[in-house]
Amino acid sequence: MDLQFIFELVGTYFFAVSGALAVHDREHDVFGAGFTGFITAIGGGTLRDVLLDSYPLVWIADVSYLYAIFAGILTAILFFKIMSKLRKTLFLFDTLGIALFSVLGAEKALSLGMRPEIAAMMGMFSAVMGGVIRDMLCNATPILLKKEIYATACLSGAILVIVLQNLGVERNTNLIISFLLVVTIRLVAVRFKLSLPQLDWKK
């Protein structure tokens, strides 16, 4: 069975959990949680595929994605009380999700014949845009506009996929190494509260 397919299903599941849990502080009902989970899970990949004119969309072509999302939403709703106490859970699921989608998004764009600059950007988009749309939906400031190194980690992983592919590294090895790079950058950034300089830092 293809590693990419398993990765995508697992990433989709992680994103659905993180999206459904994101409603935590707000007055949403269970349907709102499901809706937010769904949008978070499909948002990034869908935007990437619409931009690249790559149809049918993966979750429309293969119903497995829908069931991965339903499983994620159900997990979030059933274990909501436990998960919402563990503040790190949401963070962890989100980190695994963005790492998976960064490398898969970049690889997909390359396989569609895109230039490296576009492929790197598409990797990052696949990873972060689901969360950006989720935050716009919930009327919150997007996480990537204010947090510790986030989209930059995704961009780094996407670039590494492209570099390693050009160096002839075997595909599955490439995906795993690049995946680990994103996770590592993100964990280190959060652990040591690293962030990029702000534009008005000299004021």
Added chain:
Amino acid sequence: MDLQFIFELVGTYFFAVSGALAVHDREHDVFGAGFTGFITAIGGGTLRDVLLDSYPLVWIADVSYLYAIFAGILTAILFFKIMSKLRKTLFLFDTLGIALFSVLGAEKALSLGMRPEIAAMMGMFSAVMGGVIRDMLCNATPILLKKEIYATACLSGAILVIVLQNLGVERNTNLIISFLLVVTIRLVAVRFKLSLPQLDWKK
């Protein structure tokens, strides 16, 4: 003349009115009202068609939709003082609009050969996403994330369309019954303040 075509024009008109009236409490000018009406009217159907790669978009292929929207916006602007006093007007127009688009969206996805799960989701998307985009545009918390049973009503109607079609029910009968289901669920939910459980209800 096709029932679906008339339904779509009427639904588009309802959505344009409801979108233009939604600026009520805000500092928008007449153009902003028109813009919001326009986005509300085309948003759901456009998103559905972009996701399904169904081009040209209906309102681009047939200019009748644009004129239905202009009529709706004009109605809202001309009768603004009266309509904004009747708090139920916006609710009523919105209800009729989502009911129409739920059934038509589901049917369109089926006719494009989509699986039932996807068709049900597309029916719901057609109905609620125009309003979701409207709320994101106006920087308000999306109605479907906090209100009484809303998107659930749309989803129910979309599912009924699919079930009845599989049972061989005649098309126009199917559309009307499913339309009435959405309207009924929504009216009953608002009348008796029914809502789905919230995720943090046990706190």
Added chain:
Amino acid sequence: MDLQFIFELVGTYFFAVSGALAVHDREHDVFGAGFTGFITAIGGGTLRDVLLDSYPLVWIADVSYLYAIFAGILTAILFFKIMSKLRKTLFLFDTLGIALFSVLGAEKALSLGMRPEIAAMMGMFSAVMGGVIRDMLCNATPILLKKEIYATACLSGAILVIVLQNLGVERNTNLIISFLLVVTIRLVAVRFKLSLPQLDWKK
């Protein structure tokens, strides 16, 4: 070299600067500024092309646009302190950007065989939707929903492109005249604080 191509690159650059500068009051880091600049620059044109099913997207087909965007973002970051003091800079860059995209967007839609009503709307969308998405992203009320005559100026320019083309006016002359119309309307509107009537003005 084609006037349209130069115009598009310059407009893209202007939009990237204005988008990156838009983060001024907020807590974004340099990456957030770049991301916002990028979305602002590609948003309107991308939405237009997705709606018209015109693929590949211009910035994906020709990498020059990406570099125009990078140049704009770099300009904004390097000269941030100076530019943010000049409150008129953002306004000026935004005005030039919307004027360029209004006329180019309308012309592109016409060249794709669209009806005049659709072409006018696409011109306006190309111009304003990048900024609308930027504002939704930053969680601010969209500029076009509350400011002095803004999208109306874009719509006027887009309509003029169509009228002049039907009158047989030479293409480059047409583009320049229509461009100047948008700039003029916007400058006059801001200078004399002109705005369209608000819906609740009689209250």
